[in-house]
Amino acid sequence: MKKKLAPVISFISNIHYIKLAFRSFLFLVAVCAYICDRVWGTELFDFYSHRPLVFITIWLVFVVEIALRFFPSKIESMGCQKQFKRNFKTRKEPKENTILHRRGSNIIVAVITLAVAAIIGALFYGGVIDEELIFIICLFFSVFDMICILFFCPFQEWIMGNKCCVTCQIYNWDYPMMFLPLIFVRNAYTLSLLLLSFALVIEWEILRKKYPERFLEKNNCSLSCENCKEKLCSHKKSLRRFLAKHRIYNSKSIK
Numbered sequence: 001m002k003k004k005l006a007p008v009i010s011f012i013s014n015i016h017y018i019k020l021a022f023r024s025f026l027f028l029v030a031v032c033a034y035i036c037d038r039v040w041g042t043e044l045f046d047f048y049s050h051r052p053l054v055f056i057t058i059w060l061v062f063v064v065e066i067a068l069r070f071f072p073s074k075i076e077s078m079g080c081q082k083q084f085k086r087n088f089k090t091r092k093e094p095k096e097n098t099i100l101h102r103r104g105s106n107i108i109v110a111v112i113t114l115a116v117a118a119i120i121g122a123l124f125y126g127g128v129i130d131e132e133l134i135f136i137i138c139l140f141f142s143v144f145d146m147i148c149i150l151f152f153c154p155f156q157e158w159i160m161g162n163k164c165c166v167t168c169q170i171y172n173w174d175y176p177m178m179f180l181p182l183i184f185v186r187n188a189y190t191l192s193l194l195l196l197s198f199a200l201v202i203e204w205e206i207l208r209k210k211y212p213e214r215f216l217e218k219n220n221c222s223l224s225c226e227n228c229k230e231k232l233c234s235h236k237k238s239l240r241r242f243l244a245k246h247r248i249y250n251s252k253s254i255k
Contacts, residue, residue: 012077012230013150020146026058027139034132045132047187055132058139059189066175066196070203077149077230078222079164079171083207088214089221101169102161109155109170113177120181131185141178150235164233167223169215172204 009017033045033054043049069076072084081087120137123129129137148155149165162168175197182190213219221227 010230010232012075013232013235015075016077016146016149016232020143020150022061023139023142023146026061027136027143029054030058030136030139034136037132047131047185047189055135055189058135059193062142062175062179062193063196066193066200069172069175069200077165077171077232078228079166079168082166082214082220082223083172083204083211085211085214087220087222088211089227090213091219091221101167102159105160106170108159109173109177112159113173113180117180117183121184124184131187134181134185135190138179138181145174145178149232151239152236164228166228166230166232167217169208173201176201 030045033042036042037045043052045054046052047055069080072081072086078087120129120134124131124134153165155170156162156165156168160168160170165171176194179190179193179197182194185191208215217223
């Protein structure tokens with residue numbers, strides 16, 4: 001009997017793993033630089049020093065990432081590329097047995113995002129955290145964003161109800177969700193990140209209203225499982241299987 005081969009990790013999945021590792025590295029570097037600044041006064045991460053090298057490097061990385069999202073790209077997931085005309089493959093007959101996101105779920109996600117930003121703002125104005133810590137929190141959100149794509153997304157599971165990232169209706173909301181807390185930081189760099197992020201989501205929503213068929217699997221063949229080249233869902237399914245086996249093993253051990 002032939003052994004079942006493990007699924008090959010797709011090119012897009014590899015890109016996401018690289019992003020996860022790189023963003024985690026940036027987060028750790030920022031934390032270390034922040035600690036050095038506070039303990040030894042090194043000014044590596046301080047916004048208002050003459051040479052905040054760590055901060056400027058991180059800013060530049062995300063500016064480039066966001067800017068690339070405005071254009072069609074082969075190194076991005078179809079989830080954030082489906083709005084472009086070249087990725088629309090029309091169906092002759094609409095497919096009706098597809099999973100759509102839950103009604104009003106976009107609003108719920110927006111409310112949660114605003115609430116989290118409000119809590120961070122309250123901590124900032126209450127003197128609990130400073131401006132650099134707000135940026136570090138945003139970097140943590142960027143790591144969490146990759147975890148949502150690769151392993152587990154609470155928005156998908158508990159709120160949106162979409163079957164996978166490719167069909168997600170709020171995929172390009174990720175940068176505004178990451179960087180909204182920067183609204184409390186009065187800095188040209190952070191303001192530019194925030195403005196670029198919201199420009200991206202405005203473009204996304206305009207195209208979603210103008211060309212809704214591009215965003216729906218029942219109209220767009222590019223979003224169907226049979227045409228998917230990314231297989232991002234396989235990572236989440238593998239994690240679910242592992243956790244299920246772990247629960248069964250634990251229950252047997254207890255018995």
